[in-house]
Amino acid sequence: NAGVTQTPKFQVLKTGQSMTLQCAQDMNHEYMSWYRQDPGMGLRLIHYSVGAGITDQGEVPNGYNVSRSTTEDFPLRLLSAAPSQTSVYFCASKETGAGGYTFGSGTRLTVV
Amino acid sequence: SQQGEEDPQALSIQEGENATMNCSYKTSINNLQWYRQNSGRGLVHLILIRSNEREKHSGRLRVTLDTSKKSSSLLITASRAADTASYFCATDFSGGYNKLIFGAGTRLAVHP
Numbered sequence: 001n002a003g004v005t006q007t008p009k010f011q012v013l014k015t016g017q018s019m020t021l022q023c024a025q026d027m028n029h030e031y032m033s034w035y036r037q038d039p040g041m042g043l044r045l046i047h048y049s050v051g052a053g054i055t056d057q058g059e060v061p062n063g064y065n066v067s068r069s070t071t072e073d074f075p076l077r078l079l080s081a082a083p084s085q086t087s088v089y090f091c092a093s094k095e096t097g098a099g100g101y102t103f104g105s106g107t108r109l110t111v112v
Numbered sequence: 113s114q115q116g117e118e119d120p121q122a123l124s125i126q127e128g129e130n131a132t133m134n135c136s137y138k139t140s141i142n143n144l145q146w147y148r149q150n151s152g153r154g155l156v157h158l159i160l161i162r163s164n165e166r167e168k169h170s171g172r173l174r175v176t177l178d179t180s181k182k183s184s185s186l187l188i189t190a191s192r193a194a195d196t197a198s199y200f201c202a203t204d205f206s207g208g209y210n211k212l213i214f215g216a217g218t219r220l221a222v223h224p
Binding site: 031032041043045058059074082086090098103105106 | 147160220
C-alpha cells in the first residue's frame with residue numbers, strides 16, 4: 001500500500017496565484033485532515049473530513065478550500081496565495097474507530 | 113485554543129537515560145495521542161490513550177493520563193540516538209469526529 005500520498009513535494013508560488021495541493025490515500029479511510037506546520041511549531045488544523053461529501057473547518061481555515069468527492073482524495077485549494085501561507089502542509093487519514101492518523105510526507109510551499 | 117502544550121520545549125539527554133515529556137490541555141477529551149516527527153518528515157503515530165485509561169505501554173514507551181489535572185506524560189525508557197525527534201501530543205475532544213489538535217511539541221536530542 002502507498003499510504004497517504006501528497007503532491008507536489010515542493011512548490012513556489014507568487015502572491016495572488018492559486019493552486020491545489022493533492023492528497024490521496026489507498027487505505028479506504030473515512031477521516032482525512034489537512035494541517036500546516038510553521039517553523040518550530042506544532043501542527044494547526046486547516047480543514048478535516050469525516051467522509052465523502054462531508055467537510056468542516058479547523059483552527060485556521062481562512063484562505064483555503066477543500067472538497068471530498070471520493071473517499072480516496074482530499075485536495076486543498078489555496079484561493080489567492082499570500083506569504084503568510086508559506087508553510088509545510090501535511091495531509092493525514094485514519095479509519096473509523098479508535099486509532100491514530102497516518103500522515104503523508106508533506107508539501108513544502110513557499111509564497112513569494 | 114484547545115491545543116495541548118508540551119513541556120519542556122527541548123530536552124537533551126545521553127543514550128541509555130530516560131526521557132519524560134509532559135502535555136497539558138484545556139478541555140475534556142475523548143482520547144490523547146502522541147506522535148513522533150523526525151526532521152523533515154511526516155508524523156508517525158506512537159500511542160493512543162483513551163479518557164478512561166490511566167496508563168498505557170508500548171515497547172519502551174509509557175504514557176500516563178490524568179484527566180483531573182488535564183495532563184499526560186510520555187516516558188521513553190533507555191533512550192537511543194534513533195529516538196532523536198520532535199514529539200507531539202494531540203487531543204481529540206470532538207465527540208467522535210477524530211478532530212485532532214496538536215501541541216507545539218518537545219524536541220528531544222539523544223546523544224551517543
